[in-house]
Amino acid sequence: MSVAGIETGTAPRAGGAPAVRVTAAGAALRAAGRRSYRWVSPVVVVLVWQAASGSGLLPARLLAAPSEIAATALDLVRSGTLPTAIAVSLERVLLGFAAGAVAGVVLALVAGLSRAGENAVDPIMQMLRALPFFGLIPLFILWFGIGEAPKVLLVALAVSFPLYLNTFSGIRGVDGKLAELARTLRLGRAALVRHIVLPGALPQTLVGLRQSLGVAWLALIVAEQVNADAGLGYMINDAREFLRTDVIVVGLLVYSALGLLTDALVRLLERRALGWRREFLSR
Amino acid sequence: MAARVPVPLSDVAPAGDAGRPGAPSAASVRGLTRRFGDRAVLDGLDLTIAPGEFVALLGRSGSGKSTLLRALAGLDEEVDGDIEVDGSVAVAFQEPRLVPWKRVRDNLTLGLDVPGPAARADAALAEVGLTERAGAWPLTLSGGEAQRASLARALVREPRLLLLDEPFSALDALTRITVHRLVLDLWAAHGPAVLLVTHDVDEALTLADRILVLDGGRVAHSWTVTARRPRHRDHHDLLALRTALLAALGVPPEGTR
Numbered sequence: 001m002s003v004a005g006i007e008t009g010t011a012p013r014a015g016g017a018p019a020v021r022v023t024a025a026g027a028a029l030r031a032a033g034r035r036s037y038r039w040v041s042p043v044v045v046v047l048v049w050q051a052a053s054g055s056g057l058l059p060a061r062l063l064a065a066p067s068e069i070a071a072t073a074l075d076l077v078r079s080g081t082l083p084t085a086i087a088v089s090l091e092r093v094l095l096g097f098a099a100g101a102v103a104g105v106v107l108a109l110v111a112g113l114s115r116a117g118e119n120a121v122d123p124i125m126q127m128l129r130a131l132p133f134f135g136l137i138p139l140f141i142l143w144f145g146i147g148e149a150p151k152v153l154l155v156a157l158a159v160s161f162p163l164y165l166n167t168f169s170g171i172r173g174v175d176g177k178l179a180e181l182a183r184t185l186r187l188g189r190a191a192l193v194r195h196i197v198l199p200g201a202l203p204q205t206l207v208g209l210r211q212s213l214g215v216a217w218l219a220l221i222v223a224e225q226v227n228a229d230a231g232l233g234y235m236i237n238d239a240r241e242f243l244r245t246d247v248i249v250v251g252l253l254v255y256s257a258l259g260l261l262t263d264a265l266v267r268l269l270e271r272r273a274l275g276w277r278r279e280f281l282s283r
Numbered sequence: 284m285a286a287r288v289p290v291p292l293s294d295v296a297p298a299g300d301a302g303r304p305g306a307p308s309a310a311s312v313r314g315l316t317r318r319f320g321d322r323a324v325l326d327g328l329d330l331t332i333a334p335g336e337f338v339a340l341l342g343r344s345g346s347g348k349s350t351l352l353r354a355l356a357g358l359d360e361e362v363d364g365d366i367e368v369d370g371s372v373a374v375a376f377q378e379p380r381l382v383p384w385k386r387v388r389d390n391l392t393l394g395l396d397v398p399g400p401a402a403r404a405d406a407a408l409a410e411v412g413l414t415e416r417a418g419a420w421p422l423t424l425s426g427g428e429a430q431r432a433s434l435a436r437a438l439v440r441e442p443r444l445l446l447l448d449e450p451f452s453a454l455d456a457l458t459r460i461t462v463h464r465l466v467l468d469l470w471a472a473h474g475p476a477v478l479l480v481t482h483d484v485d486e487a488l489t490l491a492d493r494i495l496v497l498d499g500g501r502v503a504h505s506w507t508v509t510a511r512r513p514r515h516r517d518h519h520d521l522l523a524l525r526t527a528l529l530a531a532l533g534v535p536p537e538g539t540r
Binding site for chain 2: 182186
């Protein structure tokens, strides 16, 4: 919501005093100035990197030149290697995310909507949360072998906790006065959950969604370092064997691009689902 | 000088044509007791509200006004005593309590189990002058608009008993005057019995048929206000009653000590 904050801070209000408008215009100019210079330093870094690679100061076995990385990326796309790898990794993340999200939200509903549910579910979730889940990889391999199952399950496990914790606290944070109102409106239990509890918990659930998508990619990267025979992690590991730092960097860039993409999707969802809040903030 | 009428309340004739003997009451409370720890905030309280009667409930802070209202609204399950409410009850709270993620019209239709709820909601919004805000998010409403929406949400349910829990206390003075008029208009048009909890003596004098003062967990005083509406604050009956009310609330007349 920082965007909305900036808008209210700098947007000149219609009918404002001229002096105020001048100041606001100046601030807008300065902001535009700041924005237009922000691309300079990354470009300089890439240029220096390119020069260092070209002069032999930075050998390709440590880090490939940017131009070489770009060419390799193009090759990998053309040959179909990269699209296939992305498809495999994306499928793992989506499956794991779906399973983990359903589990996290359902458990949060069970725990959030009744005291008995909380007593049954919450202690176990808090105990499991304390486990370092990357440390579970050896056990997962013993239990589920080295196929797709341990990778998907690791993602699911990683995803379920942020969603559980945020949805649970979102449900418990719903204004008790609105629950009282619902009683005076004669809302039944189901209608109370549908109209008051779930929408009230949604902002917090979406925070959990963003956290869990971030951790989903992280879990996938870790899981794919172990015994993968396809996917982005496999592509990266395979490249290591042949000192192909260009392929490794391409793989890393794809991971981060996918991470940014899913984050942008959640933000889009937030803007749609929380319009009642956004309008208030940008007034 | 207005007389202090002691309990029992059966001695007090409710104002208006609704108070015929033998007529069913909109709400009847017998021996209502509510304890918080060792303290009985309500202690064997009796109260009858006639159909269509406008009752204002005054009392010092902690005298149990809101406790009584919550009991009548069915929000307090730890009260002892008999509560009989004839038909439906609706509540408008001190804070409007609009559901922020539902547009104004959807706030009105929430839990509204009638045919054509949207049309009913629009009619209610027109009555309170909020037609243009039907599609707005509650957080974009002004304080007065939000309180009018809250009143519309209560009235669209056509309650027999309307409970108002200090709904005007957070409004600025000018808005309060217009909302007072609106409430009287709506009351005249729909005819519910009203129980208004308030701190404001003048508000009670302006609006109510009967004014009660709660003290010691019971209705300690009751006055019937017969002055015609619209009422003016400098009406001599009201001035006398005002002094009596303030005395009952522990504020002695000016110039005495």
